[in-house]
Amino acid sequence: MTLASVETRLPHAVPEGRKGRSASEPVDSRFDRRLAKVLQYAAQIFCEKGYEGASMRDLSRAAGMSLAGLYHYFESKEELLYLIQKHTFRTIIERLHQRLAGASDPEGRIRIFIENHLEYFLANKEAVKVLTHEDDTLKNGRGAEIRAIKREYYKICLDLLEDLRKEKGLQFSGRLAVLSLFGMINWIYSWHNPRVDADAQALAREMGDLFLGGVLNTGKGRRRSAKARA
Amino acid sequence: MTLASVETRLPHAVPEGRKGRSASEPVDSRFDRRLAKVLQYAAQIFCEKGYEGASMRDLSRAAGMSLAGLYHYFESKEELLYLIQKHTFRTIIERLHQRLAGASDPEGRIRIFIENHLEYFLANKEAVKVLTHEDDTLKNGRGAEIRAIKREYYKICLDLLEDLRKEKGLQFSGRLAVLSLFGMINWIYSWHNPRVDADAQALAREMGDLFLGGVLNTGKGRRRSAKARA
DNA sequence: TATAGATTCGAACGAACGTTCGGTAAATAC
DNA sequence: GTATTTACCGAACGTTCGTTCGAATCTATA
Numbered sequence: 233m234t235l236a237s238v239e240t241r242l243p244h245a246v247p248e249g250r251k252g253r254s255a256s257e258p259v260d261s262r263f264d265r266r267l268a269k270v271l272q273y274a275a276q277i278f279c280e281k282g283y284e285g286a287s288m289r290d291l292s293r294a295a296g297m298s299l300a301g302l303y304h305y306f307e308s309k310e311e312l313l314y315l316i317q318k319h320t321f322r323t324i325i326e327r328l329h330q331r332l333a334g335a336s337d338p339e340g341r342i343r344i345f346i347e348n349h350l351e352y353f354l355a356n357k358e359a360v361k362v363l364t365h366e367d368d369t370l371k372n373g374r375g376a377e378i379r380a381i382k383r384e385y386y387k388i389c390l391d392l393l394e395d396l397r398k399e400k401g402l403q404f405s406g407r408l409a410v411l412s413l414f415g416m417i418n419w420i421y422s423w424h425n426p427r428v429d430a431d432a433q434a435l436a437r438e439m440g441d442l443f444l445g446g447v448l449n450t451g452k453g454r455r456r457s458a459k460a461r462a
Numbered sequence: 463m464t465l466a467s468v469e470t471r472l473p474h475a476v477p478e479g480r481k482g483r484s485a486s487e488p489v490d491s492r493f494d495r496r497l498a499k500v501l502q503y504a505a506q507i508f509c510e511k512g513y514e515g516a517s518m519r520d521l522s523r524a525a526g527m528s529l530a531g532l533y534h535y536f537e538s539k540e541e542l543l544y545l546i547q548k549h550t551f552r553t554i555i556e557r558l559h560q561r562l563a564g565a566s567d568p569e570g571r572i573r574i575f576i577e578n579h580l581e582y583f584l585a586n587k588e589a590v591k592v593l594t595h596e597d598d599t600l601k602n603g604r605g606a607e608i609r610a611i612k613r614e615y616y617k618i619c620l621d622l623l624e625d626l627r628k629e630k631g632l633q634f635s636g637r638l639a640v641l642s643l644f645g646m647i648n649w650i651y652s653w654h655n656p657r658v659d660a661d662a663q664a665l666a667r668e669m670g671d672l673f674l675g676g677v678l679n680t681g682k683g684r685r686r687s688a689k690a691r692a
Numbered sequence: 693t694a695t696a697g698a699t700t701c702g703a704a705c706g707a708a709c710g711t712t713c714g715g716t717a718a719a720t721a722c
Numbered sequence: 723g724t725a726t727t728t729a730c731c732g733a734a735c736g737t738t739c740g741t742t743c744g745a746a747t748c749t750a751t752a
Contacts, residue, residue: 262698262699262749263698263699266699281514282512282513282514282599284511284512284514284515285514285599287738287739287740288739288740288741289738289739289740297700297701298700298701298702299701299702299740299741300700300701300702300703300741300742300743301699301700301701303740303741303742304698304699304700307741308740308741309740309741365595367652369512369515404672405668407659408659408665408668408669408672409672411649411650411653412646412649412669412672414649415645415646415647415648415649415650416642416645416646416649417645418645418649419641419642419644419645419646419648419649420641420645422597423641429637429638435638438635438638438680439638439642441676441679441680442634442638442639442642442673442676442677442680443672443676444676445675445676445677445678445679445680446671446672446673446674446675446676446677446679447672447675447676448675448679449671449675449676449678449679450668450671450672450675492719492728492729493728493729496729517708517709517710518709518710518711519708519709519710527730527731528730528731528732529710529711529731529732530711530712530713530730530731530732530733531729531730531731532730533710533711533712534728534729534730535729538710538711539710539711
């Protein structure tokens with residue numbers, strides 16, 4: 233789970249033979265470790281200046297490595313962004329599955345989703361900002377792959393919500409609920425200040441209260457305020 | 463309320479005399495109208511490619527005007543972003559004040575806030591994406607001015623929420639509630655599809671239900687689910 | 693210690709960037 | 723109808739961009 237168990241090995245000029253690592257190979261070579269470090273620096277730079285605004289020279293300065301030297305580890309700036317996004321997403325989903333394994337109560341599972349999301353977000357602000365901010369920067373194959381992972385994550389959350397809906401016999405738009413929840417918890421990167429705001433667990437509880445309070449309340453009796461009905 | 467009642471007139475090489483329009487001057491000259499058009503194209507381009515990713519040549523192509531000709535209307539790319547953000551923000555706040563003037567019920571006023579926000583967002587997707595996406599792109603003076611407007615907008619929403627809290631005797635973190643609400647309604651630009659999703663009014667009602675349901679429920683008796691308390 | 697591969701580098705490539713300059717055409721004022 | 727300002731343009735400026743190339747230096751094995 234370092235930031236680089238990835239099939240980028242021997243990026244160019246490899247004559248023949250093994251092209252991509254066959255996945256699930258836990259190698260943690262010198263190459264992998266160095267690439268992980270570089271990806272970390274890159275996430276930081278992309279976070280600060282944005283993908284387009286950041287230059288490879290910025291990265292070379294931050295990583296303490298020459299401009300040309302960087303290209304030993306990946307083949308282009310775009311692949312750099314792809315590797316960061318893919319690793320970040322996959323890690324979040326992997327951890328989520330671990331945590332969900334031991335919980336069956338629908339409401340509790342949604343709270344686990346929120347907590348998992350927020351914990352990773354606040355612990356890896358840079359990478360996550362790159363994930364959400366450079367949302368549709370990647371094109372073609374790499375972009376399609378990242379969008380697929382995103383849909384997978386969306387689907388997990390939607391299923392959790394529909395379990396709750398069935399259990400409680402509620403009526404609400406799953407799509408709207410999921411996207412509202414994503415908005416709440418993704419927006420954090422734009423305001424969270426560790427010196428002012430609570431930690432991930434407390435935030436997850438408060439946001440869980442807010443969101444679940446709304447969902448449970450809205451969907452039940454179609455109760456609406458007089459003002460809204462007017 | 464065109465996109466350019468702004469003090470950019472006579473951008474450079476003006477020898478002496480009137481520098482900035484003295485504000486509140488409703489002139490809608492040829493210059494202003496053309497600038498408004500250009501700002502519209504610019505919002506579109508910035509929205510598509512991001513501020514850093516968009517080039518002045520892209521804009522010149524979209525606007526059907528030469529590269530050099532553009533600089534007759536503003537002095538730099540950065541000022542372009544500033545003008546878009548300032549006009550967008552000021553318009554949203556101005557309309558909000560108009561709508562709030564006739565409402566006194568705290569819950570209804572929050573619903574007005576949400577509806578005003580969503581209506582403008584969905585009618586001006588490009589400009590709004592530039593507003594939220596290029597959040598801290600501007601530096602120095604221009605950046606400080608935009609951040610001040612943003613704080614003003616935040617404060618309006620916070621006050622609305624605290625009115626509700628007082629009326630109903632609730633307990634909740636105003637900051638967290640405001641920022642959660644902003645997350646919900648700002649995130650829309652990343653997913654809203656007019657062919658699939660409801661219009662602004664319907665969305666505002668549903669999100670209002672969700673948010674107010676949560677706020678009213680959470681803050682009252684400190685009710686929490688067994689799972690969350692465990 | 694010799695050999696081979698992995699790692700790193702300085703220097704440069706062509707392309708694209710934001711901006712400027714001198715000048716022409718169109719609109720406005722007198 | 724002429725003079726003056728406004729609107730616009732082609733061409734270029736200097737800079738920075740992502741990327742490449744050939745060579746130098748490490749590292750590990752035999």
